[in-house]
Amino acid sequence: MIDSHTHTAYSKHARGSVDELAAAAYRRGVTVLTITDHAPFTVDATNRLLESELDAYFRDIERARKHYAGRMTILAGLECDFMPDCVDQVQRLISPWPLDFVIGAIHYVPLGTELVKVWDLPRLHESAVLNAYFTSLRELVTSELFDAVAHVDNLLRGVPESVVVERMAPLLPLFACHGVSYELNASGARKSVYCPVTGIESAPGDASYPSRRTVASLHEFGATFTIGSDAHDPVDTGVGIIALLDELQDTGLREICYYVRRRRIGVPVAGLVGQAHARSGGAP
Numbered sequence: 001m002i003d004s005h006t007h008t009a010y011s012k013h014a015r016g017s018v019d020e021l022a023a024a025a026y027r028r029g030v031t032v033l034t035i036t037d038h039a040p041f042t043v044d045a046t047n048r049l050l051e052s053e054l055d056a057y058f059r060d061i062e063r064a065r066k067h068y069a070g071r072m073t074i075l076a077g078l079e080c081d082f083m084p085d086c087v088d089q090v091q092r093l094i095s096p097w098p099l100d101f102v103i104g105a106i107h108y109v110p111l112g113t114e115l116v117k118v119w120d121l122p123r124l125h126e127s128a129v130l131n132a133y134f135t136s137l138r139e140l141v142t143s144e145l146f147d148a149v150a151h152v153d154n155l156l157r158g159v160p161e162s163v164v165v166e167r168m169a170p171l172l173p174l175f176a177c178h179g180v181s182y183e184l185n186a187s188g189a190r191k192s193v194y195c196p197v198t199g200i201e202s203a204p205g206d207a208s209y210p211s212r213r214t215v216a217s218l219h220e221f222g223a224t225f226t227i228g229s230d231a232h233d234p235v236d237t238g239v240g241i242i243a244l245l246d247e248l249q250d251t252g253l254r255e256i257c258y259y260v261r262r263r264r265i266g267v268p269v270a271g272l273v274g275q276a277h278a279r280s281g282g283a284p
């Protein structure tokens with residue numbers, strides 16, 4: 001099982017050490033684990049890795065990598081915030097480190113002097129927010145700074161799928177063109193959904209992303225995909241990954257990727273799903 005998006009206590013709003021995350025992933029049957037704590041950033045700086053912690057972060061990962069050698073592959077990543085005009089900042093931040101995988105993520109949408117958070121669900125469907133989000137997303141993908149883009153489908157927590165599909169349409173060819181993978185984020189199954197019509201937010205567990213229609217279209221445009229649990233607690237690593245891969249085979253998804261030293265490695269989805277079912281004794 002591949003889990004390419006996980007957090008530890010280095011992200012401050014997540015739990016567990018690198019060793020605790022690795023142990024939980026190993027118990028769950030993860031065979032390729034990429035640790036992707038939130039990179040230092042100017043916004044909400046005390047809720048992410050500090051620059052002064054990066055050395056210890058990569059040393060912890062290296063130690064775990066050696067400990068699990070031959071049993072589970074452990075890879076070093078970062079989830080970097082992206083906002084327009086931050087390209088030089090990200091480049092400067094990531095260039096000194098021995099990174100396997102770098103994810104670009106939009107957590108804040110700049111709207112004039114305001115920053116709208118992507119978890120501020122009642123704001124997501126506003127056209128000004130969507131305009132700014134998709135402008136940022138286009139810049140993120142075309143910057144070619146990142147191996148993958150994180151959780152675009154988080155928008156589905158507050159925006160109808162038809163709107164997301166329409167907004168994504170002009171961006172579909174860019175992923176393959178610029179060599180940026182689209183992340184399938186399994187945390188959707190643990191999240192709530194806000195309805196802009198009724199103003200009611202559901203209980204956690206009602207969301208289900210990614211958008212199946214978007215994945216099918218991206219596949220037609222030759223995009224590549226990564227997958228991650230986005231675990232912020234060791235108990236969530238690996239959760240929902242095989243079920244999501246299994247379900248997405250209907251959209252045409254045949255291969256999932258992970259990255260070693262920033263180079264993409266493809267793995268057939270059917271093999272991952274088949275092995276997981278065989279281990280659990282269930283039917284494939």
Ligand SMILES: [Zn+2]
Nearest residue numbers: 079105150151
């Ligand atoms: Zn994120």
Ligand SMILES: [Zn+2]
Nearest residue numbers: 005007079230
């Ligand atoms: Zn994350």
